[in-house]
Each structure stands twice: as structure tokens, then as C-alpha cells.
Amino acid sequence: MSEAEFAVSKELIKQLIDGTIDAERLLKMDRKDKARFFNYIAVLQERVAWSDQILLRLGDKLYIVINDQRQRVAKCECGHELGDYRKNWKLACKIRTRRTIEEMSQVYDPAPAVPEPGWQEIREFFCPSCASQLAVEVVAPGYPIVFEMLPDLDKFYGEYLGAPLPDSAPDWYEDQTHAVTRQWAEKSA
Ligand SMILES: [Zn+2]
Numbered sequence: 001m002s003e004a005e006f007a008v009s010k011e012l013i014k015q016l017i018d019g020t021i022d023a024e025r026l027l028k029m030d031r032k033d034k035a036r037f038f039n040y041i042a043v044l045q046e047r048v049a050w051s052d053q054i055l056l057r058l059g060d061k062l063y064i065v066i067n068d069q070r071q072r073v074a075k076c077e078c079g080h081e082l083g084d085y086r087k088n089w090k091l092a093c094k095i096r097t098r099r100t101i102e103e104m105s106q107v108y109d110p111a112p113a114v115p116e117p118g119w120q121e122i123r124e125f126f127c128p129s130c131a132s133q134l135a136v137e138v139v140a141p142g143y144p145i146v147f148e149m150l151p152d153l154d155k156f157y158g159e160y161l162g163a164p165l166p167d168s169a170p171d172w173y174e175d176q177t178h179a180v181t182r183q184w185a186e187k188s189a
Helices: 010-018 023-028 035-047 101-105 153-160 177-188
Strands: 053-059 062-066 072-076 081-084 094-098 121-126 133-139
Touching: 010 035, 035 053, 053 153
Parallel strands: none
Antiparallel strands: 053 062, 062 072, 072 081, 094 121, 121 133
16 A cells, blocks of 8 residues: 555545545545455445345445345345345346337436337336335347346455355355246246
8 A cells, every 4th residue: 555545444435435525535545455345334234224244235225135044135225135146136126117209208318318119128127115216227128137247255255355255155156047037937837
């Protein structure tokens, strides 16, 4: 760490999350400070109403946590669980699809920026419990629901942070989304 840089305190992390940090301090921050990640998690943990251990934040209101059954699940800020984090959590959401120019114009401005009906559609993903909008994707009709991120948590905690998770196992890093869609197909058969 150079003299101009400094380790990132919890107070600074709070300013980062709230967007109130000043530009000069932001630029001088030591970007390789690994304690920063744990401070970040500690600040997030103080801000949620539940006590499951946060492993990673996926979005403004979305986390991967270890729940009370010792499972790694995607969890909304409101406490609603969206299932095993290896299965695309979007499949556990309420989904609104906007397909027509009228539907898409309600959320796009100015008009030239509106996606072209027939070629693209807007999908909005909502938490089934608190109705928070957790993600939006604009894709071609029929395109599979995008699995934005399957993090290799064991590699990240073990190799990068040097703090292996107690339940680390090779099959945590495995996309299992197909198990959900297979179940749907079996139910409808
Ligand atoms: Zn929620």
C-alpha cells in the first residue's frame, strides 16, 4: 500500500454504499485491501432484518446467504428466499413481460430508445413477497432467462480472500437451473 492509499474503514464502506463518499477519498482507496470485502459484508449485515450470513450481494436488494438449514440460497432484503443460488433465482420471481410498443413506452423515454416490438421484449423480475423489482432484462423473444451470475464462492473465499467457507464442496459451483425447468416440464407432461 502506498502512502497516499489507506485501508478502507467500515465508515468509508458505508459512504460507498450510500454514494456519499467524496471523489478524492474514492481515488485514494487501496483497491487490493481484502479486509474491505469483510467490512462491506458487515455493513450490509447490519442493514438487513435477518441474521443469515451474507456471502455475496447480487443486487440492491438481493443476496446469497447461508440460511438456517445451512443452504446457500438467494434471498431478498425482505427475507423471502428464492431458492438454491445455483438455480437461476429469476425463475422464482413474478415476471412481467412487456411486448408491445405501448407496454414498452411506459418505461422507456425518449421514444427512439424504445426496443422494437417483435425483435425485443422487456422482462421485469419481482420478489413474490415484497414486489421489489430485482432485475430487468431486454432480450429477443424466446431467449432463455438470463442467469446473470453463478459465482464460484469457494474459490473466491478460499483462494482470493484466504478465508475458506466451512461447507466448501466442488458441487457448489454448478449451474442447476435445468433442474427447475425439468421439474416444470414433468409437471406439465
Ligand atoms: Zn422481497
